[in-house]
Amino acid sequence: MINKLVMTFFALLAFQLAHAQKYSVSGTIKDAGTGEDLIGANVLVKELPGTGASTNVYGFYSLTLPKGQYTLIFQYIGYEPIEKSIDLNDNKKISLELKEASSQLQEVVITATKEDENVTSTDMGALKLSPKEIESIPVLFGEKDILKTVQLMPGVQTAGEGSTGFYVRGGSADQNLILLDGAPVYNASHLLGFFSVFNSDALKDINLIKGNMPAEYGGRLSSVMDVKMKDGNAKKLSVSGGLGLISSRLTVEAPIVKDKGSFMISGRRTYADLFLQLSNDQDLNSTTMYFYDLNMKANYKLGDKDRVYLSGYFGKDVSAFSDSFGFDWGNATGTFRWNHLFNDKLFVNTSLLYSKYNYDIEITGSKNLNINSNIVDWNLKQDYEYYLNSKNTIKFGFNTIYHTFSPGELKADASSGINSSKVEERYGLESALYLSNETAFNSRFKLNYGLRLSHFAALGAGTVYQYNKEGNPISSQYYGKNEVIKQYMGLEPRVSGTYLINESSSLKAGYARSNQYIHLLSNSTSSNPTDIWIPSSQNVQPQISDQFSVGYFKNLHENKYEFSTEVYYKSMQNVIDYKNGAEPNLNTHYEADLLFGDGEAYGAEFFLKKKKGRFTGWMSYTLSKSTKQIEGINNGLAYSAKQDRTHDFSIVGMYKIKPNMTLSANWVYYTGNAVTFPSGKYEIENKIVNLYTERNGYRMPDYHRLDLGLTIENPNFKWSVNPETGEKEKVMKRFSSSWNFSIYNAYGRENAYSIDFKESENVPGTTEAVQLSLFKIIPSITYNFKF
Amino acid sequence: MKYITAIATFLSLIACEKVIDVNLNDSDPKLIVEATLENNVQNNLVRLSRSVNFNEPNTMPAVVGANVEISAEQGPTYSLIEIEPGLYQYPDLIALEKDQYELNVYSEGETYLAKSSFLEPVTIDSLSYEYKEKSQFFDAGFRVTVYYTDPSDIGNYYRFKVYRKGILEKNIYVSDDQYSNGLSTSRVFFNLSFNKGEEVEVVLQHIDKGVYDYFNTLADLVNEQGGGSSAPSNPISNISNDALGYFGAMASDSKTITIQ
Incomplete structure (x- = not known):
């Protein structure tokens, strides 16, 4: 199987190798104002329609063409394009900066990508x-x-x-x-x-x-x-920020050495709890509840061929109630990157990454307790991009992650009557090798095909248990440090192809297999800070999915409108759910609480976007179904997954009333998610208990909501009289600012957040359904500035 | 859970609740068994009833004319007598010993079976109370603490019943020895606030894992708390044939304290 796939890969590649004498033109494209790399900027060849390259995430491009004279067009939406004539008789390097189109001319930018x-x-x-x-x-x-x-x-x-x-x-x-x-x-x-x-x-x-x-x-x-932080302004010091009702932000960017290196520091803190302190209610004014985020990034160019980046994120939620209960959680990430250009065609990015998530609960009073849990990753990866010729771009690389999972630890005072305990740490090494090629067979047919070989090793030190059907441990085995407990390997083929029907429409199809070796244990409705990540092991197999999709893409009115529709079918293996009464936290035998089965999801998606003009926006509609089938749940019958939602519609519109004033609105409508409601009730110890007959057999009520927004940019210029011509002209100011007003849930729809079925408080001897709604007409105001 | 409660407090500033109509399906009536076998109790009872649809009033039909039997692994079989519709009583007090007991119910052509182990009682060492100011989560008032010593072997399970002036409190309290094995330990009933002069009785029931699993999963459904499971399901019952409820042999000890 593996051999066959690898052979096919190389056969496809060999087929593409051409023989004519060729040279390459390569370089980087940046923003002239800030020096930021432009991602996805295009280099087009006027003489060869359909031929071109676009910049990668580091702003680098490489294009290989037969010897000759060409006119290259460098363009990026929202920026003024540059044309350059070249005589390609040698490998050439062209790096340049594009200027942002002036605001009078600029149309609202909707995508950062090539128009079509x-x-x-x-x-x-x-x-x-x-x-x-x-x-x-x-x-x-x-x-x-x-x-x-x-x-x-x-x-x-x-x-x-x-x-x-x-x-x-x-x-x-x-x-x-x-x-x-x-x-x-x-x-x-x-x-x-x-x-x-x-x-x-x-x-x-x-x-x-x-x-x-x-x-x-x-x-x-x-x-x-894939979220990328700003590199920082490489031209000049710039400061931007915002003041809002609930949080404030400040960002500072500046060059380290002009055009060689820059940095960015950005911070945000919420202060919702300051309002709580104004309250007369003692419960509320003794509550602390805030979070902050800090993003930092620096980059430096070491000569023409090397550039290094260092970036970090640190964020934390802090909550405390009446000095007796404290709960903190947060993420920290760190990235060191090194871009290196071996030659005009081979680009490599090496990254060393760190990531950590932890939570910490502190209870003081009659019993002093501390509960904490974390996951820590160290990750090394290398990604190569080889611009073989104008028709082939080969990517290959590896990625290896060392995971440390600390599912939970409880520390207690000796006097508390509680034993300190700890769920043993787990370790895992997750690795992957990949190779892919994007090839243009002709001007109509493009194919991106690749293979990813993934591997996971659950490592010691630790004790591994075997469980019987009832979930009771029947045997255990101790593994020493770095001893392999269990290994899994997966071969993941990835293919997607595009066939251009004509200049403005295409058909696409794709297939991808993925393996997932780490899993989140989450037993509640909403995302919870105490959810824990666990590795695959002897008892927990990797989740596997196969996804097939087909799509039709069409641009209308000279790329003013963009339409696409895709249908997908996804089948999943070894998806996880919980036994009734499962307690994943602080439980050595959490694996015994898990159940495994199959999942299936399919759907159709429609998208229409207006990209240009005073009015811009999009409409999106999804029709979908998602089910699970797990032995031990719902009598082994297939049931709707909690994320199963049949219809989901949104519309987003932005209208430029005046050059400095934008009115916006979005409306969402979706049918309710699958949910478990009672179909009956009975009595135990004089308490009414709900009777459940099937998992997720009901639907939440339909949801809809309208939000409105208005953004007003304060004039960022002043009029002055030119002493030479005597005419009035605009002089740009360094300081610019804007106001943003918004109303969430403008018509005050009471959407159901949850529905509780309980004994009636008003009519004794009966039961009732009580709906909780959260946000009804929430106005807000934000002031943003930049200089 | 406390975290969820706190967030709920915060959200209650902007959230709103209302009673709505939900179109719920009908369900087949299920047999509900409530059977205890407890020391220190004059007449142990078995109550049999049926479930009803959610929108009906809270009057559950009694199951009459059933044949109910209890036997010890090492002893005779007792037949229970129906003393009022749906309520079955032992003919006389059984001397409970450390043993496994079996419950058999024959009703309308169906047989239902359950097993539960009677364990050594764990005695309550003492009770205490302490005044607490109003806090983020609870009212002002006296809090009662129960002290007991967990046996040295792992895997002991408890249920606590709290009576205020002779009336059983609705919340269900269970505990295991996962964090307190072999220790002299305690439990505070944080959400029960008592007043001066009130008499509080605490019953400590030493139960087997099957009964613990039942009450632990029942607590998820009946105890009042925010958040909760995304997919509620019926409590884990130790009764066969798709009946709901439990059969629990319970080794109990109790103490009473009056708040002064």
């Missing part, structure tokens, strides 16, 4: 966003959040009211790989999921892949969200 890239690229189920695009979209508490904007796209569902948690194409939340500058973020939410850890001021680019992952990504079944 959605049609021509082999990307399927891919979403690209820049923080700029989400600036004017109204959000809860005025806190713009990339994870919430992504939920307005097809195939991506919110995990609940106001939540940053998301599900992709019927997969569970732990099947999303969230990367910040390449380092995994294990819990991307603050404050019960109402905010994400991503401070959009610090971000440069977000790329979400919904399943047809290229071979360089792996480790999760459903999606990869």
